Amino acid sequence: MIPAPFTYQRAGSVDEALDLAARGGEDAKFLAGGHSLLPLMKLRLAVPTVLVDIGRLGELSFARDENGHIAVGALTSHHDVTNSALIQRELPLLAHAASQVGDPQIRHRGTIGGSLVHADPAGDLPAVILALDATLVARGPSGTREISAADFFTGLFETALEPGELLTEIRFAKPGTAGWSFQKFTKRAIDWAIVGAAVQGDQVALVHMGSTPLRATAVERALADGATPAEAAVHAADGTSPPGDINADSGYRAHLARVLVGRGLAESRARAGQGHT
Amino acid sequence: MKVSMTVNGATVGAEVADRTLLVHFLRDVAGLTATNIGCDTTSCGACTVLLDGQSVKSCTVLAAQADGREVTTLEGLADGDGQMHPVQRAFQAQHGLQCGFCTPGMVMATVSLLAENPRPTEEQVRTGLEGNLCRCTGYHNIVRAVLAAADGAEGQVSR
Numbered sequence: 198m199i200p201a202p203f204t205y206q207r208a209g210s211v212d213e214a215l216d217l218a219a220r221g222g223e224d225a226k227f228l229a230g231g232h233s234l235l236p237l238m239k240l241r242l243a244v245p246t247v248l249v250d251i252g253r254l255g256e257l258s259f260a261r262d263e264n265g266h267i268a269v270g271a272l273t274s275h276h277d278v279t280n281s282a283l284i285q286r287e288l289p290l291l292a293h294a295a296s297q298v299g300d301p302q303i304r305h306r307g308t309i310g311g312s313l314v315h316a317d318p319a320g321d322l323p324a325v326i327l328a329l330d331a332t333l334v335a336r337g338p339s340g341t342r343e344i345s346a347a348d349f350f351t352g353l354f355e356t357a358l359e360p361g362e363l364l365t366e367i368r369f370a371k372p373g374t375a376g377w378s379f380q381k382f383t384k385r386a387i388d389w390a391i392v393g394a395a396v397q398g399d400q401v402a403l404v405h406m407g408s409t410p411l412r413a414t415a416v417e418r419a420l421a422d423g424a425t426p427a428e429a430a431v432h433a434a435d436g437t438s439p440p441g442d443i444n445a446d447s448g449y450r451a452h453l454a455r456v457l458v459g460r461g462l463a464e465s466r467a468r469a470g471q472g473h474t
Numbered sequence: 475m476k477v478s479m480t481v482n483g484a485t486v487g488a489e490v491a492d493r494t495l496l497v498h499f500l501r502d503v504a505g506l507t508a509t510n511i512g513c514d515t516t517s518c519g520a521c522t523v524l525l526d527g528q529s530v531k532s533c534t535v536l537a538a539q540a541d542g543r544e545v546t547t548l549e550g551l552a553d554g555d556g557q558m559h560p561v562q563r564a565f566q567a568q569h570g571l572q573c574g575f576c577t578p579g580m581v582m583a584t585v586s587l588l589a590e591n592p593r594p595t596e597e598q599v600r601t602g603l604e605g606n607l608c609r610c611t612g613y614h615n616i617v618r619a620v621l622a623a624a625d626g627a628e629g630q631v632s633r
Contacts, residue, residue, distance in 0.1 A: 202491070
């Protein structure tokens with residue numbers, strides 16, 4: 198099984214990548230680790246005519262402490278996010294969730310930026326950056342702009358990126374000692390989450406409970422009104438339209454969301470104030 | 475396009491279609507057929523090789539992405555005298571295989587795992603190999619083989 202024919206081009210810099218993508222037109226795609234894109238291309242679910250390989254742009258693989266926030270390069274692999282001492286210390290939710298993506302081989306190749314721009318509602322990291330209120334930095338032909346995580350995921354596999362725009366960096370405010378938890382229910386270890394929950398303090402985001410990753414706003418409202426974690430978790434599926442598929446019907450997903458948010462809030466509260474883990 | 479990479483220490487180059495997958499390059503161009511194509515969907519791990527020392531699924535890497543890099547396949551593990559790699563010896567001694575189809579990928583994933591974590595616990599071995607499927611349900615002896623290799627006891631048969 199091989200992809201449909203395309204022209205491969207390798208970018209030596211971000212500027213060159215943007216230029217190659219602009220010249221490639223609307224059927225050009227950026228290739229990072231390729232662990233979302235290449236499987237889709239083999240199945241003919243994606244048929245780009247030009248692939249612009251950004252995989253060697255070392256300038257986009259980093260994790261830095263920048264005056265109060267943490268900046269992570271879009272090309273940082275899940276393996277490197279997992280093993281970054283800085284991310285483990287300051288963003289333990291992100292480090293842990295990255296360690297749960299796919300399997301070791303996938304984590305060696307897959308990147309945080311690729312996972313986010315793929316915008317699979319069953320992906321782990323989109324919900325994590327929602328719970329962390331991250332900011333995404335994109336570069337395009339007309340310059341650099343910032344997009345809040347809340348505005349980034351616009352539909353099923355769709356993001357706020359314009360054609361030819363490249364996600365370069367994700368910025369996170371430091372959550373300090375607030376507790377955190379990442380819960381994921383799968384049939385096999387390497388499968389996508391049937392449902393997942395990312396918890397940072399009292400901020401809760403859901404995996405695979407709609408066409409986009411989403412914040413569990415009813416849970417957050419209940420917590421703000423003084424509900425206990427168990428009371429708040431009852432509202433985990435409120436206002437959502439979870440999909441039904443071969444793994445689970447929508448009612449089962451709603452049940453899983455309540456259970457996983459309950460576990461996540463309990464674990465997060467238990468960790469709160471313990472400092473960095 | 476022209477692609478050239480170091481495979482098991484030797485340079486292999488060829489003019490290939492842009493869409494050529496690394497696993498096809500290894501099997502059809504380099505002639506190294508230990509690397510199996512199983513699911514072809516990034517799930518089973520039968521095509522696992524090392525790319526610059528890290529385990530990857532070669533059905534989901536373009537040959538172009540490996541251009542100029544170092545690839546190690548199962549054929550590259552034994553030393554020049556034909557002495558098998560400790561992980562290979564452990565799989566043999568512990569009978570860490572049944573039909574053998576998943577074995578090249580299992581061995582390469584194990585080499586990568588032990589390079590990162592030389593003394594894993596049994597649980598770390600099981601999670602470390604979750605990207606490799608064995609349809610003979612042979613995991614028990616595979617885990618035993620990995621632990622034996624990590625222990626330097628790869629030649630001994632345990633009960």
